[in-house]
Amino acid sequence: MSVYILSNRKIIRHKGERADSFSNDEYSIPNFRIAKCDFDDYKEPTAQSKKRKDYTNRNILNYQLFSEPEKQGYENVMEVLLSEKGIKESTLTASNLGGTQRMFYELYKNMSSTKERSDVLIFIHGYAYDFDDELQAIIDLKKLFIDRPESPVEHILFVSWPASSSIVPLTYFDDKASSINSGTSLLRLFYFYTQFLKDIFSNRQLVPCNQRIHIMAHSMGNRVLQSMLYSLKRENILRVIDQVILLNADVSYKVFEESEDSFNKLPLLANRISVYLNRQDAILGISQFTKNILTPRLGKNGPSDISQLKDIVSVIDCTFVKDDLLNSFKFEAGNHWGYLSSSQVQSDIFQNLYGIDRNLITNRIANNENIFTIIS
Template structure:
């Protein structure tokens, strides 16, 4: 893999973090683990290191220290041995030892001490809640270390759903299965995650601990929670999915043998993709197999250019995943919901998709807020007649789409100014539904009840627009949510 380019600014920050970690008397005073720093240094795309680190750093003390380093970066000086440490960071020096053991090596610590000098006030405190001068400093106190956690109630008041996923993200080291925002080696990892939705869940909401880091598991009786995540070999993944379908008891309900695939958009981490997939499965009361393809979104707001490049790179992997799903699982039908930038990968695949006899047909294709060039979208439209129904949801209030239009200087298919009208496409202008809870109007597909109920009739009953309540047809040829 090509080593990303790093700036002097990024090198100073990385060396300063390693230096703080080396002299910290306790793990609670580390900004981020050295192993995690090495991972980010080697895999973060150029010019994204600071934002990627910021998204991973948790705890008030660590966050304050990191922001302090950014503000005082000009006061951080590097010495002659900085090049040696940087070579080790970038994996240009062979080492049989693991990173965790190497950073404890005396020679490494000596080289690090000579490589960087940081302001004294940014040194880790010698005692809990104390600065290096022995003065109480509440601004640096790590409150997260003092939080006590209640045990989960014995009563289970949630429902668990298996999410059969594929991802081309890089698997990160650790005791549990973890995928971050970096690209993998081009292969797809297959697995099944058990995700629960609490009984207090409100339709369209994504219940998560408020103002807590995304790494926090949460309380399953209050939040959408990932309970387990198991990687499987491809054959085992096929077997597991088929066993689940057989356990559903198809009986008189053929929809129990259908599949629903969710493809997320920009700025979405792996866990967040699973949360949303479970929420869709729950709210749609979908009885069949819930699937999720998680492409390697960086998962940070500033990662838009990186995500644009990655979603194109992921299209081939999505095609492979979709081929396995339609050829090997024996589903009676497959429905697909793609959101935002995820539409780019999906449309790239569907443009040349051919239904082969004996494979699962793709019935409902839902293109929600597609961040896709309008002219390019029209080219994709030539393939829409291949599928039972293609639905486009667009909004005039989608500020994320408006920002994309400004950046690219061309209109986007997810914008309803005006709504697209094409053959074999049912366009629904959902502007009347208002704005979503974050004020961007971009997640309305899953957060606005009116839109969600229309989606319910598309996926569960495969109704055409003229069969659904709450929408009317305009003279221009598109449909409008009322």
């Protein structure tokens, strides 16, 4: 099990201490830095500890930033892997690897060491998260997707982008701009990943692990994904993702149309795309009527036209699910966090991640060949 933070947040340098930290500032840097979360000494906080002013950053969840790589590219990763197999002599070890080199190395090693499902989930959060909120979200996601036996996920890559810490409506536009910048950073990371695959598997001694990688984006996190897709050249796309799950997506309902040139690229990237929507989503209703010039939102209204993509894209209507896990006013009135608040939505997502045929997933009814409604 491993959980990584991929963040383009500002880095705080601590005098007299070895460990740098991510900042809560609403400011993005051009490149993602990578950190690994440490759950070894994690303890559930008490209500009293949460009230303390020092319950921030590493007091929520410990993590360690990876160093920057000594050398660009993935030749060193290949050398370390071949050395560990006894195929090539080298003085290099994993400690010489930094950044994406270290993360990809660790994931490849862990995912290759088992024949069981050891999937990776790339999660992109939504609007109004500061870094402390993100750390708490990581804890919740680990409980949901790693600790639960119904889920095939064993590793999480949490995409941390500097959303505003306030839910004041004007900050929405700051987050909108930040999500676009973060999408550009995510594109760079995608190219690093495809380069890693090409470099490593060009050597016949290193074989694919045959595990699966999924992308899940919630709310405005879909705009980060959209920004990446805008800039992604079709000729550079490799189908390296199994499932893409779009939760309550705060993007236009036209994103799959050719004129948008963004989400219509997803079928080149992934085996299956699932759009989870709630027609009573109050958060997306506010987004539509106050911030997006009456443009219907994908996560509330569904896609405008996916007739050309119906074999790959599914729409799952969660309007009638029960909030049986989290039922505070925020969740019941918002109808925006079904993946956290509803066991029905979670069960549907788990079956999706396992790759069960969309017509065989339980507690669904088919409205037509690619549109479904979750029922009690």
